[in-house]
Amino acid sequence: MKTIARLALFVCLIATFAAASGPAAAPLSPSEQVLRVTDEVGHYGGRLVIGQRAEPKTLNPVTAADAVSREVIGRCNADLITINRLSQKTEPALAESWKTSADGRSFTIHLRKGIRFSDGQAFDADDVVFSFQLYLDENIGSPQRDLLVIDGKPLTVTKLDQYTVRFTLPKPYAAAERLFDGLAILPKHLLAAPYKGGRFAAMWSLNTPPSEIAGLGPFRLKEYVPGQKIVLERNPYYWKADRENHRLPYLDELVFVFVGGEDQQVMRFEAGETDLISRLSSENYSMLSKERSREGWQLADLGPSLEYNFLVFNLNDVDSKKLGEVAIKQAWFRNLKFREAVSAAIDRESIVKLVYGTRGTPLWGNVGPGNKLWMDSSIPHPKRSIENARQLLQSTGFSWNGSGQLLDASGRLVEFSIVTSSSNTQRMKMATLVQDDLSHLGMQVHVVPLDFRAMLDRVFQSFDYEAAIMGLGGGDPDPNPEMNVWLSNGATHIWHLNEAKPATAWESEVDQLMQEQMVTLNYRKRKRLYDRAQELISQNLPFIFLATPDVLVGAKGQVGNFHPAVLDHYTLWNADELYLRQNDGVERAGLR
Amino acid sequence: MRRKLVFGLLIAALIALHAAIVFAGFIAPYDPATQNRDIAYAPPTRLHFVDSGGFHLRPFVHGAVVDADGYGEDRSHEYPLQFFNRGATYKILGVIPANLHLFGVRSPGQVFLFGTDSYGRDELSRLLYGGQISLAAGLLATFLTLAAALVIGTVSGYYGRWIDESLMGSAELFLALPWFYFLVGLRAFLPLHLSPTNTFLLIIAVIGVIGWARPARLIRGIVLSARNRNYVLAARGFGASDFYLLRRHVVPETLGVILTQAAVLVPQYVASEAVLSFFGLGIAEPVPSWGNMLSTLQQYNVLVAYHWLLAPAFALVVTSVTYWLMADAIHHWLQSHSI
Numbered sequence: 031m032k033t034i035a036r037l038a039l040f041v042c043l044i045a046t047f048a049a050a051s052g053p054a055a056a057p058l059s060p061s062e063q064v065l066r067v068t069d070e071v072g073h074y075g076g077r078l079v080i081g082q083r084a085e086p087k088t089l090n091p092v093t094a095a096d097a098v099s100r101e102v103i104g105r106c107n108a109d110l111i112t113i114n115r116l117s118q119k120t121e122p123a124l125a126e127s128w129k130t131s132a133d134g135r136s137f138t139i140h141l142r143k144g145i146r147f148s149d150g151q152a153f154d155a156d157d158v159v160f161s162f163q164l165y166l167d168e169n170i171g172s173p174q175r176d177l178l179v180i181d182g183k184p185l186t187v188t189k190l191d192q193y194t195v196r197f198t199l200p201k202p203y204a205a206a207e208r209l210f211d212g213l214a215i216l217p218k219h220l221l222a223a224p225y226k227g228g229r230f231a232a233m234w235s236l237n238t239p240p241s242e243i244a245g246l247g248p249f250r251l252k253e254y255v256p257g258q259k260i261v262l263e264r265n266p267y268y269w270k271a272d273r274e275n276h277r278l279p280y281l282d283e284l285v286f287v288f289v290g291g292e293d294q295q296v297m298r299f300e301a302g303e304t305d306l307i308s309r310l311s312s313e314n315y316s317m318l319s320k321e322r323s324r325e326g327w328q329l330a331d332l333g334p335s336l337e338y339n340f341l342v343f344n345l346n347d348v349d350s351k352k353l354g355e356v357a358i359k360q361a362w363f364r365n366l367k368f369r370e371a372v373s374a375a376i377d378r379e380s381i382v383k384l385v386y387g388t389r390g391t392p393l394w395g396n397v398g399p400g401n402k403l404w405m406d407s408s409i410p411h412p413k414r415s416i417e418n419a420r421q422l423l424q425s426t427g428f429s430w431n432g433s434g435q436l437l438d439a440s441g442r443l444v445e446f447s448i449v450t451s452s453s454n455t456q457r458m459k460m461a462t463l464v465q466d467d468l469s470h471l472g473m474q475v476h477v478v479p480l481d482f483r484a485m486l487d488r489v490f491q492s493f494d495y496e497a498a499i500m501g502l503g504g505g506d507p508d509p510n511p512e513m514n515v516w517l518s519n520g521a522t523h524i525w526h527l528n529e530a531k532p533a534t535a536w537e538s539e540v541d542q543l544m545q546e547q548m549v550t551l552n553y554r555k556r557k558r559l560y561d562r563a564q565e566l567i568s569q570n571l572p573f574i575f576l577a578t579p580d581v582l583v584g585a586k587g588q589v590g591n592f593h594p595a596v597l598d599h600y601t602l603w604n605a606d607e608l609y610l611r612q613n614d615g616v617e618r619a620g621l622r
Numbered sequence: 623m624r625r626k627l628v629f630g631l632l633i634a635a636l637i638a639l640h641a642a643i644v645f646a647g648f649i650a651p652y653d654p655a656t657q658n659r660d661i662a663y664a665p666p667t668r669l670h671f672v673d674s675g676g677f678h679l680r681p682f683v684h685g686a687v688v689d690a691d692g693y694g695e696d697r698s699h700e701y702p703l704q705f706f707n708r709g710a711t712y713k714i715l716g717v718i719p720a721n722l723h724l725f726g727v728r729s730p731g732q733v734f735l736f737g738t739d740s741y742g743r744d745e746l747s748r749l750l751y752g753g754q755i756s757l758a759a760g761l762l763a764t765f766l767t768l769a770a771a772l773v774i775g776t777v778s779g780y781y782g783r784w785i786d787e788s789l790m791g792s793a794e795l796f797l798a799l800p801w802f803y804f805l806v807g808l809r810a811f812l813p814l815h816l817s818p819t820n821t822f823l824l825i826i827a828v829i830g831v832i833g834w835a836r837p838a839r840l841i842r843g844i845v846l847s848a849r850n851r852n853y854v855l856a857a858r859g860f861g862a863s864d865f866y867l868l869r870r871h872v873v874p875e876t877l878g879v880i881l882t883q884a885a886v887l888v889p890q891y892v893a894s895e896a897v898l899s900f901f902g903l904g905i906a907e908p909v910p911s912w913g914n915m916l917s918t919l920q921q922y923n924v925l926v927a928y929h930w931l932l933a934p935a936f937a938l939v940v941t942s943v944t945y946w947l948m949a950d951a952i953h954h955w956l957q958s959h960s961i
Contacts (some may be wrong), residue, residue: 139941313923380659384741447815455921462907476815477907481806556959
């Protein structure tokens with residue numbers, strides 16, 4: 031009986047491997063400037079299955095805006111210069127090397143020679159120039175366009191020769207090479223004609239035949255089954271090789287199955303149907319931890335993420351006729367002492383404990399300990415104190431009535447609501463904890479869970495809310511992507527949108543600091559400027575920072591070269607080097 | 623004789639159930655919103671009778687301590703259970719303030735017979751208080767739905783023709799409406815914060831408006847067949863008025879369907895309040911309801927790891943089974959007495 035079972039298992043294994051075989055890697059040619067990686071040498075074969083929360087919307091790297099689409103697109107495409115997810119520093123990708131001019135305004139990039147797209151066509155400077163033309167085209171409306179427009183002027187790209195391009199920035203820009211991360215280089219030979227015909231934005235949908243899609247990433251599209259999965263196969267012409275001259279990637283196939291949500295991702299992983307899982311919640315992580323040793327999983331708590339969750343009060347200029355109630359309450363919200371009291375009363379340790387099951391970190395500023403390069407460690411972490419909060423409120427004219435309710439100077443009951451997304455259980459929990467904390471100050475707080483889009487509409491469009499709990503950040507650790515939050519005219523300046531000019535003195539100082547750090551090339555000087563901005567933010571509390579979760583990920587034991595990172599994409603960023611160990615389950619991998 | 627006994631037992635059970643819920647403040651040992659942040663997801667406190675000193679008639683509990691694999695008991699302290707003790711204040715029937723509780727233990731001991739939830743709140747207290755809102759909303763909404771369904775279904779089935787077509791057409795329209803978008807839209811029109819009373823009425827109204835169509839169609843079907851029965855035709859031949867026919871012969875036929883529908887709808891409506899919470903239309907934290915307590919079970923890890931949080935589901939099952947048996951018993955009784 032046992033023999034039969036083993037035989038059956040063997041047949042099954044053979045079947046999986048046979049089914050997974052993709053095109054073999056093309057032999058390396060000496061004229062190709064491949065990139066050598068120094069990681070552990072793996073071996074070819076196998077398929078890696080990943081559960082996705084939703085179905086991707088498009089395979090077009092220029093128009094994709096959602097994380098799920100980008101998860102797939104990122105594996106099929108490559109950028110010129112990339113941010114190494116572990117070191118958080120830039121390193122060459124399609125650019126073999128680059129030089130920055132002395133004034134920091136121009137970049138000369140030497141491209142890798144002799145490399146090919148996944149359809150076998152050669153790559154050169156024309157593809158780069160063409161790709162940036164797409165990103166900068168206003169009619170296409172790429173979400174990445176904003177990054178490439180500095181001070182209202184776009185950067186320019188010129189081809190110097192077949193393998194050299196020059197980027198010129200309108201103004202010196204700190205850490206400009208980081209801009210290139212994630213900007214996929216597209217094949218001109220496939221897309222030039224549709225672009226001329228004005229059909230580019232509709233190109234590369236999920237229903238496009240695989241033969242019409244090509245990229246420079248480690249994988250290429252093999253098959254899309256609506257509602258079920260996307261199968262990627264090896265790009266046989268990928269431009270990286272390991273120490274022993276094997277062309278990467280090792281895996282034959284990468285399969286994204288659409289499972290529906292985090293819980294379903296966990297169940298599929300538990301059942302052994304998927305091999306990798308990223309961004310686990312702490313509850314699910316603890317649950318998986320219990321079975322870790324039996325199942326041989328590699329689970330990792332990578333420490334604090336770059337995301338920051340915060341409570342924000344509505345300080346927008348609202349129409350007092352339409353939103354009279356909000357306008358009256360804004361008198362409290364605009365009072366710094368009121369915000370300080372709220373901040374002092376919030377028990378951040380409890381949030382970390384109850385929302386993240388201790389796998390998180392309390393925050394007092396927008397840059398947390400996950401961002402080693404930029405955190406200002408001098409920002410104070412005052413202990414929670416109801417006493418201090420009460421004194422602050424008293425000093426600014428608030429008082430309490432007989433039943434302990436807080437009244438403002440004019441005798442009005444302090445009562446407001448916090449909106450939050452009903453689909454985010456973690457933020458709902460934060461809101462409930464904050465509600466309870468503030469009840470100790472006599473504030474009557476109502477938690478209003480709303481559909482995510484309905485909430486965004488209130489926060490960004492109608493301003494019909496009093497306070498909200500939201501989260502931001504999580505991308506690049508550099509300060510520049512944060513500009514849109516802190517500049518007074520930024521699109522994500524949530525607490526007070528559409529400011530014509532800075533509404534307060536400190537906001538205008540932050541504006542100056544952020545603008546200045548953007549054009550300062552020296553890291554130390556930049557750090558000093560950004561530190562000052564962080565101090566101003568933490569003193570003036572436009573956001574009351576709450577906490578950040580740890581990045582929690584997992585993989586099956588046989589996944590080799592598994593080096594998860596706190597930056598997106600946490601587990602698949604090195605998909606080209608991942609491989610499956612053959613003696614599965616026996617060898618237990620140590621994590622770096 | 624046996625049936626009478628069953629009937630009596632059922633009535634007693636229903637009365638006990640509702641009394642427990644109406645007097646939640648007295649039976650619940652704690653305030654349902656009090657958080658004990660150090661002991662989130664604590665399992666039910668065990669009652670002990672035996673210690674080193676031998677057997678005690680009065681049960682006692684130990685304090686909870688957190689250890690490596692969860693919660694353990696701190697055996698160094700014993701807290702005997704006390705009856706009719708003073709504790710958190712509450713209001714009887716929402717008016718008379720009181721602080722007498724059926725049971726409790728002396729501080730710093732704590733007793734959580736049904737464990738605690740994700741904020742360390744007493745699950746038993748929340749269950750009892752939550753029942754007040756959920757059962758009232760469920761019963762009222764069911765009553766409203768069935769009353770509307772009875773009127774519309776009867777009129778439609780009995781008079782037929784264009785009345786029937788227009789009413790059933792609108793019922794089909796109601797069944798086909800995309801309620802998701804309707805509710806999102808409805809939320810946008812309402813003020814951000816709704817008081818619990820308003821929310822309560824809103825829930826009943828929304829459920830009633832959405833729910834009438836299906837039972838109305840069932841009732842129409844029965845009325846349609848009942849009005850052509852020979853005895854109805856005979857009565858009509860003797861000159862009976864429409865109202866008399868409906869009252870005497872047609873509407874009583876629908877009683878079975880109404881009772882079974884009621885038994886099905888009450889638990890369904892209690893749970894649907896959790897769905898409304900998702901749109902910001904449900905009972906908001908920290909006020910408990912069975913619906914919002916059940917919604918925490920939508921998280922997979924909660925479902926598999928903290929079995930005591932299934933308490934509202936059990937309460938719902940017990941309540942609905944009792945209602946169902948009651949409906950069944952009434953139906954039998956009516957049948958045996960009607961002819």
